Amino acid sequence: MNKYTDVLIIGAGLSGLMAAAKAAELGKKVTLVAKGMGAVGLSSGCIDLWGYNLEDPNQVCQDPLAEIARLCAVNPQHPYARVQDVLEESLLFFRRVCQENGNPYLDHRGGNWLLPTALGTLRPTYLAPASMAVGDLQQVRGVLVVGFRELKDFYPDVLAANLKKSGVLQADCPLNTLMVCAGGGELTPNTLAHRLENPAVVDRIVDQIKPHLLPGAVLLLPPVLGERWDSQVAKNLAEKLGHPVYEVANIPPALPGQRLQQMLLHHVKGQGVEVVIGCTVNGARVADKRCTEVLATGAGKPIKISAKTVILATGSFLGGGLESKPGKAWESIFRLPVEIGHEKWSARDFLSMAGHLFNQMGIKVNEHLRPVDKTGEVIIENVMVTGANLAGCNHPIEKCGNGVAVASGYKAGKLAGEVGE
Amino acid sequence: METDKVQVVVIGGGATGTGILRDLALRGIPAVLVEQGDLAHGTSSRFHGLLHSGARYAVKDKEAARECIEENMILRRIAPNCVELTGGLFVQLPEDDPQYADRWITACAEAGINCEEIDVQELIKKNPVLSPNVTRAFKVPDCAVDGFRILWGNVNSARRYGARVLTYHRVSAIHQSNGRVTGVELINQLNGQKRSVECEMVINAAGPWGGEVAAMAGLEVNVIKDKGTLVAYNHRLMSMVVNRLRPPGDGDIFVPHGTITILGTTSTTVDNPGCTKPGHNEVLELIKIGQEMVPELESYRLIRAFAGVRPLYQENSAAGGRSVTRNFALLDHRQRDGLAGMVSIVGGKFTTFRLMAEKTVDLVASQLGVNAPCRTAREPLTAPVSEELLERGKKVFGVPGAKKAAERLGDSFAQVVEQAEKNPDKGRIFCECEVVSLAEIEHAAHSGDSFTLGDIRRKTRMGMGTCQGTFCSYRILGALSGYPQFAGNHREYLTKFLQKRWKGMRPVLWGQQLREAQLSTGIYCTLFAMERMR
Ligand SMILES: Cc1cc2nc3c(=O)[nH]c(=O)nc-3n(C[C@H](O)[C@H](O)[C@H](O)COP(=O)(O)OP(=O)(O)OC[C@H]3O[C@@H](n4cnc5c(N)ncnc54)[C@H](O)[C@@H]3O)c2cc1C
Ligand SMILES: Cc1cc2nc3c(=O)[nH]c(=O)nc-3n(C[C@H](O)[C@H](O)[C@H](O)COP(=O)(O)OP(=O)(O)OC[C@H]3O[C@@H](n4cnc5c(N)ncnc54)[C@H](O)[C@@H]3O)c2cc1C
Numbered sequence: 001m002n003k004y005t006d007v008l009i010i011g012a013g014l015s016g017l018m019a020a021a022k023a024a025e026l027g028k029k030v031t032l033v034a035k036g037m038g039a040v041g042l043s044s045g046c047i048d049l050w051g052y053n054l055e056d057p058n059q060v061c062q063d064p065l066a067e068i069a070r071l072c073a074v075n076p077q078h079p080y081a082r083v084q085d086v087l088e089e090s091l092l093f094f095r096r097v098c099q100e101n102g103n104p105y106l107d108h109r110g111g112n113w114l115l116p117t118a119l120g121t122l123r124p125t126y127l128a129p130a131s132m133a134v135g136d137l138q139q140v141r142g143v144l145v146v147g148f149r150e151l152k153d154f155y156p157d158v159l160a161a162n163l164k165k166s167g168v169l170q171a172d173c174p175l176n177t178l179m180v181c182a183g184g185g186e187l188t189p190n191t192l193a194h195r196l197e198n199p200a201v202v203d204r205i206v207d208q209i210k211p212h213l214l215p216g217a218v219l220l221l222p223p224v225l226g227e228r229w230d231s232q233v234a235k236n237l238a239e240k241l242g243h244p245v246y247e248v249a250n251i252p253p254a255l256p257g258q259r260l261q262q263m264l265l266h267h268v269k270g271q272g273v274e275v276v277i278g279c280t281v282n283g284a285r286v287a288d289k290r291c292t293e294v295l296a297t298g299a300g301k302p303i304k305i306s307a308k309t310v311i312l313a314t315g316s317f318l319g320g321g322l323e324s325k326p327g328k329a330w331e332s333i334f335r336l337p338v339e340i341g342h343e344k345w346s347a348r349d350f351l352s353m354a355g356h357l358f359n360q361m362g363i364k365v366n367e368h369l370r371p372v373d374k375t376g377e378v379i380i381e382n383v384m385v386t387g388a389n390l391a392g393c394n395h396p397i398e399k400c401g402n403g404v405a406v407a408s409g410y411k412a413g414k415l416a417g418e419v420g421e
Numbered sequence: 422m423e424t425d426k427v428q429v430v431v432i433g434g435g436a437t438g439t440g441i442l443r444d445l446a447l448r449g450i451p452a453v454l455v456e457q458g459d460l461a462h463g464t465s466s467r468f469h470g471l472l473h474s475g476a477r478y479a480v481k482d483k484e485a486a487r488e489c490i491e492e493n494m495i496l497r498r499i500a501p502n503c504v505e506l507t508g509g510l511f512v513q514l515p516e517d518d519p520q521y522a523d524r525w526i527t528a529c530a531e532a533g534i535n536c537e538e539i540d541v542q543e544l545i546k547k548n549p550v551l552s553p554n555v556t557r558a559f560k561v562p563d564c565a566v567d568g569f570r571i572l573w574g575n576v577n578s579a580r581r582y583g584a585r586v587l588t589y590h591r592v593s594a595i596h597q598s599n600g601r602v603t604g605v606e607l608i609n610q611l612n613g614q615k616r617s618v619e620c621e622m623v624i625n626a627a628g629p630w631g632g633e634v635a636a637m638a639g640l641e642v643n644v645i646k647d648k649g650t651l652v653a654y655n656h657r658l659m660s661m662v663v664n665r666l667r668p669p670g671d672g673d674i675f676v677p678h679g680t681i682t683i684l685g686t687t688s689t690t691v692d693n694p695g696c697t698k699p700g701h702n703e704v705l706e707l708i709k710i711g712q713e714m715v716p717e718l719e720s721y722r723l724i725r726a727f728a729g730v731r732p733l734y735q736e737n738s739a740a741g742g743r744s745v746t747r748n749f750a751l752l753d754h755r756q757r758d759g760l761a762g763m764v765s766i767v768g769g770k771f772t773t774f775r776l777m778a779e780k781t782v783d784l785v786a787s788q789l790g791v792n793a794p795c796r797t798a799r800e801p802l803t804a805p806v807s808e809e810l811l812e813r814g815k816k817v818f819g820v821p822g823a824k825k826a827a828e829r830l831g832d833s834f835a836q837v838v839e840q841a842e843k844n845p846d847k848g849r850i851f852c853e854c855e856v857v858s859l860a861e862i863e864h865a866a867h868s869g870d871s872f873t874l875g876d877i878r879r880k881t882r883m884g885m886g887t888c889q890g891t892f893c894s895y896r897i898l899g900a901l902s903g904y905p906q907f908a909g910n911h912r913e914y915l916t917k918f919l920q921k922r923w924k925g926m927r928p929v930l931w932g933q934q935l936r937e938a939q940l941s942t943g944i945y946c947t948l949f950a951m952e953r954m955r
Contacts, residue, residue, distance in 0.1 A: 042940070051950075117948065117950070121949050121951060153895075159912065166954075251892060269936075345935075350916075350920050350922075353952055353953075401947055419638075
């Protein structure tokens with residue numbers, strides 16, 4: 001099968017979907033192919049921009065946008081330095097798309113949220129879905145952590161013990177835990193979320209929680225409150241209880257990230273983007289520094305796609321955009337170079353504050369997101385690179401993964417939209 | 422300071438020490454085993470898991486070979502749940518000396534090891550991962566053995582006869598007076614408290630630490646510490662143990678264990694018996710050599726690398742490494758050094774631990790004036806799990822869960838099944854990779870000698886599978902937070918556990934395992950911000 005399109009996006013992660021949404025809005029014919037789903041579905045669902053102070057990496061950063069401006073000055077190799085011009089614009093665009101689709105994302109007065117996780121730690125993040133946006137924990141007058149008997153990945157006591165240790169709550173703030181039953185034996189987060197879409201099940205939960213409510217208490221629950229991105233489960237539960245209810249970040253599978261992923265897929269399809277999931281790109285033809293054809297396989301059949309612009313949003317090693325062997329790493333479709341340096345790929349400590357080199361590996365690009373070689377020369381002119389595929393950022397330590405994906409995806413979509421006929 | 426009294430103190434909770442404890446207990450000699458870490462802290466959990474047929478040693482060391490085949494047959498009988506009857510192969514490649522094969526065949530026959538030449542074409546058809554260049558192949562009675570299960574089996578059996586075990590207690594001094602050992606001093610490794618134990622006999626079964634322990638009594642015992650690195654593949658690459666038919670060397674044995682395969686090993690002399698860091702270069706070297714037998718080796722997913730230290734005994738300290746005998750030495754320090762009440766057992770192999778224990782306890786019993794004969798070769802380690810119990814287990818844990826748990830737990834399976842029958846929530850599988858239920862995890866947590874998630878891991882195998890604990894460690898911490906010993910510092914428990922796994926993953930970080938590493942740093946750092954947890 002042969003296809004022709006203006007913009008071909010490879011990858012259905014956050015950066016690919018952002019690129020698709022923007023390029024489609026600008027009136028381009030867009031095709032998006034991906035072998036699977038992206039890391040955003042594994043994530044908390046929140047958009048991290050920048051977590052901590054550059055000078056004191058233990059201090060949560062109050063103004064991430066200003067901190068990123070400083071970062072770009074001291075570290076021009078960071079992907080943010082390539083997308084700084086569109087950063088705010090991309091966030092506004094992202095929030096507009098979420099708002100339109102009934103999944104509003106909230107900021108915290110321009111600063112970072114400090115949101116609890118299932119482990120009882122606090123994570124700084126810039127945008128949170130309404131169902132996760134717990135305001136200032138310092139101000140709350142009580143916390144009730146509610147778990148489900150059917151779920152084996154959420155432990156109210158662990159959350160409560162460590163939240164207490166974190167010192168964020170006021171010393172006299174009551175902190176209680178409760179296990180409730182949703183019925184139905186062992187459930188995964190997805191099957192539980194599905195079950196909770198039934199109002200009768202929510203009522204049963206409400207009955208179990210009500211006797212334990214102290215005045216002014218905020219409720220923290222696992223991220224299972226509803227299946228779809230426009231689900232009303234969290235809102236209904238809060239209304240019925242008369243108390244605010246929030247989901248906290250947890251290990252995958254977790255619903256908020258999946259909802260965002262599904263919402264964006266739904267959105268781009270609505271914008272006329274042709275989406276082919278289950279389609280693996282194996283290689284490409286390049287002539288005169290231009291990609292003339294992309295070679296893929298979908299449903300067991302070969303597909304050839306030519307496009308004016310190709311956006312490589314294939315992620316890092318986890319997503320499949322990068323591959324490795326002992327002492328070697330490369331980009332999987334165009335064999336773009338990946339610098340590995342001379343240092344060890346990983347730090348001795350798993351939880352090293354310096355992070356691991358392997359999380360920083362990726363493709364170098366210029367300010368137009370074109371891949372460049374060591375000397376800064378563009379390698380392929382009609383290819384742009386976005387997201388976790390980019391060299392130089394370390395989201396596990398910096399807390400910037402989805403932020404880089406949103407901004408770079410948006411920018412690539414915008415640049416692709418500007419390419420003339 | 423707390424003082425205790427017992428007839429015999431056994432130092433070392435490896436195969437040798439636990440084997441000795443069981444033998445002592447079966448002969449009615451009161452004993453306590455002290456181990457500085459958890460059971461299997463030393464080499465006995467860091468080995469290849471090959472229950473040798475002896476064929477590997479047949480040419481060079483006939484006595485060792487004969488001991489292996491005898492012990493191999495005994496362990497199959499007394500510990501069927503610990504031994505996987507894989508059978509073994511010796512394969513010859515074109516670059517191997519063909520004359521060695523002939524010498525080897527004769528030597529096997531002399532040592533009483535069955536070896537049968539098989540059709541190479543047929544073999545490659547059945548095991549397509551093997552090199553098509555194999556020139557000759559022979560079948561031998563090698564097996565895979567589960568070190569953890571043997572150790573728990575020894576200890577559980579010994580306990581039934583009244584023996585005691587103190588884990589996380591390090592012997593820090595050996596007391597003596599008038600040419601006799603009178604007791605040992607211990608330091609609790611978890612809280613730093615000291616205690617002493619008075620005894621008539623001390624048995625030094627400290628494996629690679631044997632020299633250090635002997636030195637505490639002012640004795641010189643020369644143990645060569647020979648580090649070997651191994652790698653674990655996430656596949657059962659072949660159905661049998663595969664050895665290279667040539668004089669023993671590096672990287673020439675594959676041992677399948679359940680769903681994984683272990684390739685090893687290297688050999689480097691080290692100073693520190695606790696040096697168990699697997700080297701990245703050693704791993705690459707292993708793979709290179711392994712490829713000669715399995716050409717596509719690079720395309721298989723590695724889960725982790727690990728290393729252990731072989732205790733090799735030598736009376737004078739000249740040579741090192743592989744040329745030293747694998748046979749063991751039993752040192753009677755009364756005769757050798759004029760110190761009564763102390764014996765050291767050094768060297769040997771996992772395969773021969775029972776024999777080493779028998780010889781040691783023969784000597785100790787005679788010095789204590791006990792005539793009871795050794796019973797460890799005949800009495801089963803655990804009672805077999807009945808069909809009826811297994812069926813009950815399947816109802817609560819599912820078929821794979823019940824089978825694996827029955828094999829792991831042996832005698833204790835009944836208790837775990839009962840727990841899950843009483844409370845169906847406990848039948849849920851918490852470690853999906855190794856199919857471990859909550860009931861089994863709680864059983865391990867209850868055992869009285871589990872203080873860390875690592876202790877639970879060794880008892881249950883949770884976190885040993887493909888995901889290397891990324892998912893189940895967090896989950897299990899949650900499930901156990903009701904236990905006083907796990908209610909404390911979650912950050913510390915989890916960090917320690919993840920760090921241990923990390924040590925094994927680091928040398929194999931490429932391909933699939935690099936993806937796994939991005940997933941787990943994504944979860945614990947990006948998502949949980951655990952690097953900054955207080
Ligand atoms: C466990 C975890 C939790 C995280 N939590 C957060 C969080 O809470 N907040 C935050 O801001 N960030 C978080 N991150 C980071 C963030 O999610 C990622 O950095 C970001 O989503 C990357 O998006 P991406 O689009 O660049 O790549 P990916 O999401 O990796 O997408 C890559 C896409 O390319 C496709 N693909 C790859 N190769 C091919 C090929 N050859 N042919 C066809 N398709 C291909 C893949 O199937 C996939 O669809 C987390 C990351 C992880 C791993
Ligand atoms: C890489 C490798 C692969 C191997 N493969 C095989 C194989 O496939 N088949 C086979 O049969 N053999 C194999 N071996 C050999 C076998 O593993 C060892 O011979 C055997 O495990 C030794 O057991 P042990 O009980 O003597 O020593 P260990 O298991 O080391 O036990 C000694 C214990 O003493 C404890 N200890 C030390 N000092 C003190 C103290 N002061 N106080 C309290 N406790 C103390 C230690 O913590 C340790 O747990 C292999 C060895 C290596 C290194």
